[in-house]
Each structure stands twice: as structure tokens, then as C-alpha cells.
Amino acid sequence: MSAQTPDLATAQGATQNSTADTENAHQRQVLLLTDSDQPTRDLVRAALARLGYQVNLVDNGIEAIGCFSPTKHELVITDLHLPDMGGLDVLRKVKLLSPETPVVVLASNSEVNDVVQALRLGASDYLLKPIADEGVIDHALTRICEARQLAEQNREYREQLEERNRELRDHIALLQRDHEAGRQLQQHLLPRTPYQYPAGIEAAYRLLPSLYLSGDFIDYGLFGERFVAFYLVDVSGHGVSSALVTALIKHSIMHMLRERPLFSQLDTIDKDITDILEMINRELLSTHLDKHASMFVGVVDSRARQLHYAVAGQVPMPALVTSDGAQWLTGKGRPLGLFQQGGWEVCHCSLPASWRLVACSDGVLELLPGDLLQREAELLAKIEHSRGDLTSLCGALKVNGVESYPDDITILTLRQDERS
Structure with a gap:
């Protein structure tokens, strides 16, 4: 009553x-x-x-x-x-x-x-x-x-529940608007894809976040007339905090580029690569955000047909596709943001007249069955079957951008064909 x-x-x-x-x-x-x-x-x-x-x-x-x-x-x-x-x-x-x-x-x-x-x-x-x-x-x-x-x-x-639901819906709508704005900003920071450089090297990528924002990020650019530098970084976690760290990394690299010329001289390329890794490592440690990252940094010398690269906790390793098939690159180095010294080493690889380079974030492995070794073997087989072509590889992995994924997925490819 x-x-x-x-x-x-x-x-x-x-x-x-x-x-x-x-x-x-x-x-x-x-x-x-x-x-x-x-x-x-x-x-x-x-x-x-x-x-x-x-x-x-x-x-x-x-x-x-x-x-x-x-x-x-x-x-x-x-x-x-x-x-x-x-x-x-x-x-x-x-x-x-x-x-x-x-x-x-x-x-x-x-x-x-x-x-x-x-x-x-x-x-x-x-x-x-x-x-x-x-x-x-x-x-x-x-x-x-x-x-x-x-x-x-x-x-x-x-009535109270309906009011709380209204407040929750309004809050979710606000978060969605904020996330969409962040997504557009992050997309704006990414390079154009595909992009053809005068040296005959084409760079392309596919980046699919598991949420609105991605903890993966890539970038590439031409330095001088012969050097094409690039990187793929995978920040731990998902969502806004990880995406902000990717923006921090890009900002830090751009700031470093303004302070001194990078990848402009052959005899300083290796030092430039390790300097970038050390700088990002310091940045992550100093932020105290409990974030770490894996990273693959490389420079293609189109004149000497040489690849200079370093890895920091990269899983899976990048793969090089030539007429002999696909094989993982070698190298070692600790992830960024966990240790004061990462033990990064710069490796070198001679490139044939025609080649494809494929680098993936670890989210790609989540798309494949089996344990880690089985997934890596399956991924390498798909890379070889696709001949390192981005569209073909995405089709083989059923990466269509429509489904939701358990982790951020990024595939970066570089290619160069023999000129007639």
C-alpha cells in the first residue's frame, strides 16, 4: 500500500x-x-x-x-x-x-x-x-x-535503475565520442599506405585495433635519396593508455629527428638505430606507466641493397621473402621499458634484386592454432605462400577488418622489385 x-x-x-x-x-x-x-x-x-x-x-x-x-x-x-x-x-x-x-x-x-x-x-x-x-x-x-x-x-x-542506466548510456556515449576522436587522431599520425618511394621501394601496412585505439604503431620515411627507415612498435596492453604511449614514441622520434639528422650517412646508420631504441627505452622507464614495448627498427639502403635492423623483444621475428622462399631474420634484444640496458644489436642483411620484408605484431599469432612454435611455423608458411604480398597475406589470415580481435593486429610490408 x-x-x-x-x-x-x-x-x-x-x-x-x-x-x-x-x-x-x-x-x-x-x-x-x-x-x-x-x-x-x-x-x-x-x-x-x-x-x-x-x-x-x-x-x-x-x-x-x-x-x-x-x-x-x-x-x-x-x-x-x-x-x-x-x-x-x-x-x-x-x-x-x-x-x-x-x-x-x-x-x-x-x-x-x-x-x-x-x-x-x-x-x-x-x-x-x-x-x-x-x-x-x-x-x-x-x-x-x-x-x-x-x-x-x-x-x-x-526508477533508480533506469536513471543509472541513462547516466551509464550517456557516459558510454561520451567515452565512444572520445575514443572515436582518439582513433581519428591516431589514424592521422599513421603514414599513407601504400607508399612508393623514388628508390623503387614500396611500403604498406594493415593495422586493426582490438578496441577503438591501438597499442600498435608503424611509421616509415625516406631519408636522402637512398635510405628508407621504418619501425613497428607494439606497446603492452590495449586501449587509451597504450595508444598514448605510441603517440609518445612517435613524438620522441620526431623530436630526435629535429635535434639531429638521422639515417643520412651510411657510417652512422647503426648508431642511429641503437640511439632510437635507447631513447625510447629511457622514455618508457621515466614515465612510470608500467608499459613496455617490442619494436622492430630497420633501414633499407637502396643503393647498396643492404638491410640494417635491430629488434627489441620482437615476436614474431620479421621475415624476408626472396626467390629462395621465406625465412625469419635473426637478431636479439630485450623489450623496451623493462631494463636499463637492452643488449640491442644491429644486424645486416644483403638484399637481392627482388625482395619482400614482412613484420607482424604478436596479435597476428593469436589468429593461428597451436603453441607458439606451431603458430610461428604456420605464419611463415602463409608469408611464403603469399610471397610477402600484403593483400594476399591478410586474406590467408582472414584479416578483413570486420571482426573483433583479441589483440591489436599490425602487418607491415616493404618490397622492391628488380628494375628492367
């Missing part, structure tokens, strides 16, 4: 404070419909009055429906046998006018089927005549009171 309706303890105390009950009677009114069964009517009426209700007594259905008010009457009690219409009809009309108003039916033992029908139509309870004990009335009203209070609490909980 409403907040003004007494529970059982209040109802029992009502007999000791009839003055207060009389003052609040207009707030607790009940509509009682009975036939000429005088003892039952008087017993129910007396019990209702004792419990603090003001009773509006009518003896026919038409008059009851005419005076019924959902805002006035908290309860309707109707006999199933009335002189002008059935109590079930009264029940239907009351429920039509006010589905929330509880209705109790009075019935004799011979009207059990009608009682079942009344309960199906929404009756809250029933009382069987003759009523010998007022306690059954107290019990019925207590159940109705508790049910109404529970319904009111549920309504309040639903």
Missing part, C-alpha cells in the same frame, strides 16, 4: 489510538461492497475501522463503480454475489480503471471456481464466508500492505 497504509504492527496499535486514526481516516479509505449478509458485512466493516480505515459502504455494483476513485480508495472489497452484477464484473472494471488498486473478494465455499477466476483477473486475496475470526481479515490486509510496499519499493528501484 501507499506510505500512509499501516503495517500489521501499526494496525494493531490503531485500537489504542483511535483519535489519530480518525484524523487520518480520509487518507485510508476502502470501498466495501456486500450483499445483505448482515453479519459478514458488520464484521468486515468493524475490522476495517479498527485497522484505521474509513469505510465507504455500498450494496450494489453500479453505485460502487460510480463512486470508486483510484486516488481516494486504497482498497476495494467486493462480494462475489451482488444484487445487480457479479463481483467478477466489478473486479474487471476496477482493474480497468486502476490496475494497481488491490481488490479482495468475499466468497462462500460453494464459489471456489469463481475465486480462482478472480485471482486470475488480478484479485489480491479472498475471504471465505462465513468469517468467524477477524484475524483472517488482519492477515489478508497485512499481506496486501506488504505486497503494495514491496511493489512501491520495486518501482522506486526500477
Whole structure:
């Protein structure tokens, strides 16, 4: 019932404070419909009055429906046998006018089927005549009171839940807008793909984040007329924090490029590569973000057909595809952001007239079955079968950009064909 309706303890105390009950009677009114069964009517009426209700007594259905008010009457009690219409009809009309108003039916033992029908139509309870004990009335009203209070609490909980859901939806929408803005910014920082350099080297990539933002990042560029430098970095974790670290790495490299020329002289290329790794390692350690990264940095000398590169915790290793097939590059070095010294070494590899270089982030391995060694072997086989072609390799790995992936996926390819 409403907040003004007494529970059982209040109802029992009502007999000791009839003055207060009389003052609040207009707030607790009940509509009682009975036939000429005088003892039952008087017993129910007396019990209702004792419990603090003001009773509006009518003896026919038409008059009851005419005076019924959902805002006035908290309860309707109707006999199933009335002189002008059935109590079930009264029940239907009351429920039509006010589905929330509880209705109790009075019935004799011979009207059990009608009682079942009344309960199906929404009756809250029933009382069987003759009523010998007022306690059954107290019990019925207590159940109705508790049910109404529970319904009111549920309504309040639903309203609170709906409000929380609205707030959550608004918050999610705001996060999505922020993530979409971050995604567009990160996409803007990436280089064009594919890109053809004057030296006849083509660079291309496919980057698919597992969330809105990626912890993977790549970049490449031409230095002078003969050196094409590139890198692939895979920051631990996912989402915004990892994406911000990729932006930090790009910013740091660009800042380093402004301070001094990189990859401009053959005799300084190896030092430039290790300087980049050491600088990023210091940056990650100094941020205290608990982030580390794997990285592959390389420089192709198009004139000397030489690849200079270093790896920092790179898994899987980059693969070189030539006419002899595909093979992993060699090299070692610790991940960035974990140790003061990474032990990075610059390796060199001679390049034939036609070659393909494929570097992948470790998310690609998640697309393949088996243990790590089996996945690496399967990936190398797919790289060889595709001849290092980005589109063919993405097709073989079923990387289409539509599905969601457990980890960020990045594939970087560089290629050079023999000139006629």
C-alpha cells in the first residue's frame, strides 16, 4: 500500500489510538461492497475501522463503480454475489480503471471456481464466508500492505535503475565520442599506405585495433635519396593508455629527428638505430606507466641493397621473402621499458634484386592454432605462400577488418622489385 497504509504492527496499535486514526481516516479509505449478509458485512466493516480505515459502504455494483476513485480508495472489497452484477464484473472494471488498486473478494465455499477466476483477473486475496475470526481479515490486509510496499519499493528501484542506466548510456556515449576522436587522431599520425618511394621501394601496412585505439604503431620515411627507415612498435596492453604511449614514441622520434639528422650517412646508420631504441627505452622507464614495448627498427639502403635492423623483444621475428622462399631474420634484444640496458644489436642483411620484408605484431599469432612454435611455423608458411604480398597475406589470415580481435593486429610490408 501507499506510505500512509499501516503495517500489521501499526494496525494493531490503531485500537489504542483511535483519535489519530480518525484524523487520518480520509487518507485510508476502502470501498466495501456486500450483499445483505448482515453479519459478514458488520464484521468486515468493524475490522476495517479498527485497522484505521474509513469505510465507504455500498450494496450494489453500479453505485460502487460510480463512486470508486483510484486516488481516494486504497482498497476495494467486493462480494462475489451482488444484487445487480457479479463481483467478477466489478473486479474487471476496477482493474480497468486502476490496475494497481488491490481488490479482495468475499466468497462462500460453494464459489471456489469463481475465486480462482478472480485471482486470475488480478484479485489480491479472498475471504471465505462465513468469517468467524477477524484475524483472517488482519492477515489478508497485512499481506496486501506488504505486497503494495514491496511493489512501491520495486518501482522506486526500477526508477533508480533506469536513471543509472541513462547516466551509464550517456557516459558510454561520451567515452565512444572520445575514443572515436582518439582513433581519428591516431589514424592521422599513421603514414599513407601504400607508399612508393623514388628508390623503387614500396611500403604498406594493415593495422586493426582490438578496441577503438591501438597499442600498435608503424611509421616509415625516406631519408636522402637512398635510405628508407621504418619501425613497428607494439606497446603492452590495449586501449587509451597504450595508444598514448605510441603517440609518445612517435613524438620522441620526431623530436630526435629535429635535434639531429638521422639515417643520412651510411657510417652512422647503426648508431642511429641503437640511439632510437635507447631513447625510447629511457622514455618508457621515466614515465612510470608500467608499459613496455617490442619494436622492430630497420633501414633499407637502396643503393647498396643492404638491410640494417635491430629488434627489441620482437615476436614474431620479421621475415624476408626472396626467390629462395621465406625465412625469419635473426637478431636479439630485450623489450623496451623493462631494463636499463637492452643488449640491442644491429644486424645486416644483403638484399637481392627482388625482395619482400614482412613484420607482424604478436596479435597476428593469436589468429593461428597451436603453441607458439606451431603458430610461428604456420605464419611463415602463409608469408611464403603469399610471397610477402600484403593483400594476399591478410586474406590467408582472414584479416578483413570486420571482426573483433583479441589483440591489436599490425602487418607491415616493404618490397622492391628488380628494375628492367
